[in-house]
Amino acid sequence: MNPLTPRIKMPSQARLDEIITIKTKVRHPMETGWRKDGDGNAVPRNRINWFICRFEGVEVFSSTFHSGVSADPYLVFYNKVSGAGTYTFEWHVDDNSVLIASVPMEINNI
Amino acid sequence: MTQHIISLSRREVLRYGGATLALLAVGPMFSTTAEASPKEAKAKLAQLTGDVDIIKGRIHITLPRLSHDGTRVRIMIKTDSPMTPDDYVRAIHILGERNTVPEIASFQFTPQSGKAEIITRIRLAKSQTIIAAAEMSDGSVYMAKARCNIARGAGGCG
Numbered sequence: 001m002n003p004l005t006p007r008i009k010m011p012s013q014a015r016l017d018e019i020i021t022i023k024t025k026v027r028h029p030m031e032t033g034w035r036k037d038g039d040g041n042a043v044p045r046n047r048i049n050w051f052i053c054r055f056e057g058v059e060v061f062s063s064t065f066h067s068g069v070s071a072d073p074y075l076v077f078y079n080k081v082s083g084a085g086t087y088t089f090e091w092h093v094d095d096n097s098v099l100i101a102s103v104p105m106e107i108n109n110i
Numbered sequence: 111m112t113q114h115i116i117s118l119s120r121r122e123v124l125r126y127g128g129a130t131l132a133l134l135a136v137g138p139m140f141s142t143t144a145e146a147s148p149k150e151a152k153a154k155l156a157q158l159t160g161d162v163d164i165i166k167g168r169i170h171i172t173l174p175r176l177s178h179d180g181t182r183v184r185i186m187i188k189t190d191s192p193m194t195p196d197d198y199v200r201a202i203h204i205l206g207e208r209n210t211v212p213e214i215a216s217f218q219f220t221p222q223s224g225k226a227e228i229i230t231r232i233r234l235a236k237s238q239t240i241i242a243a244a245e246m247s248d249g250s251v252y253m254a255k256a257r258c259n260i261a262r263g264a265g266g267c268g
Contacts, residue, residue: 019224034210060222068206068214070182070231077217080193080224 006101008089013108014081022053025074026091026099032067048073048099050092055105056085081105145235151205151212155243158203158216159251169202169244171256180234180260189226189244189252193219199226201245208238234260 009023026048033045051073052062061077079087084107091099155164172186191199198221204214214233219226226244234240237260243253 032210055222059218060220062218063228064216066213066215067211068204068209068233070233074229074231076229078224078227080222082222 006089006091006099008101008103010087010103012104013106015109016081016083016107018081019078020081021076021078022087023074023076024051024089025072027072028091028093030065030067030069030071030073034067045094047094048091049094050090051075052090052092053077053079054088054090055079055082057088060087081107083107145208145210146206146212148207148239151207151241154212155203155205155241155253158213159243159245160249162249162251164243164251164253166253168246168252169242169254171240171242171254173240173256173258175257176259176261177234178261180236180262182231183234183258183260184229185232185240186229187227187242191226191244191246193221193223193225195221196247198223198247199244200247202226202228203241203243203245204232205241205243206232206234206238207241209233209235214240234258236260 006024006026011020014020028048029046030048031043031046033042035043037043047067048065050062050064053060060079063075065073084105086102086104088100088102093099168190170188172188174183177183185204187202187204189199189202191197193199199219201219202217205212206214215230217228237258239255239257241253241255243251245251
């Protein structure tokens with residue numbers, strides 16, 4: 001398994017206009033670039049600097065991370081469900097790589 | 111985390127003890143650079159929010175009063191806002207007064223967020239005051255402060 005696979009915990013069904021909780025966690029060292037390894041060499045900087053959540057391509061939440069965010073960034077946020085569709089999540093890393101995940105959402109008005 | 115191989119001499123292993131080895135891997139994040147000051151944090155906040163008066167209130171921080179490990183401290187931020195298209199929280203910023211770099215994280219919301227609330231985990235180099243500021247859709251800025259004492263900081267010395 002890819003060690004950087006993001007983990008997302010959120011409902012797959014919700015009522016219209018329900019506020020859902022989205023819990024995300026991704027494995028990443030969030031290297032600040034200030035740390036030294038055992039031989040005294042600086043460990044190069046490698047951080048997730050930007051996170052964005054979109055619903056059907058429209059931004060609903062985004063976050064800028066600096067060095068003060070812990071390794072394995074854990075983030076809980078909320079969203080009001082506006083319809084059935086797909087939530088996509090992107091974590092942008094300093095080396096320009098992007099970790100992507102998506103979760104479908106269905107409307108259940110019972 | 112496996113790519114960071116740390117080699118220690120027998121003497122160092124004895125000094126630090128096996129239990130702290132795991133911490134060493136993520137521990138000395140801030141050890142080589144100086145810390146910021148409350149003044150710098152305030153200047154950075156002004157830079158982020160623009161030239162407006164910052165009012166106390168409408169934002170609440172939940173932070174442990176004491177944390178044994180500064181490398182991951184749980185922080186929860188809540189705001190008082192109806193989150194309607196006319197009145198919502200545009201952004202929340204978190205700053206640490208005594209971290210190497212004061213900015214910790216910023217979050218952007220939309221009325222579709224439902225509530226402007228987040229939970230995350232942050233690094234604290236040492237015992238310090240955390241500032242959280244909320245930018246409202248009408249341009250006003252609200253802030254709150256919370257203090258967290260760190261037994262063992264992300265810098266290795268609390």
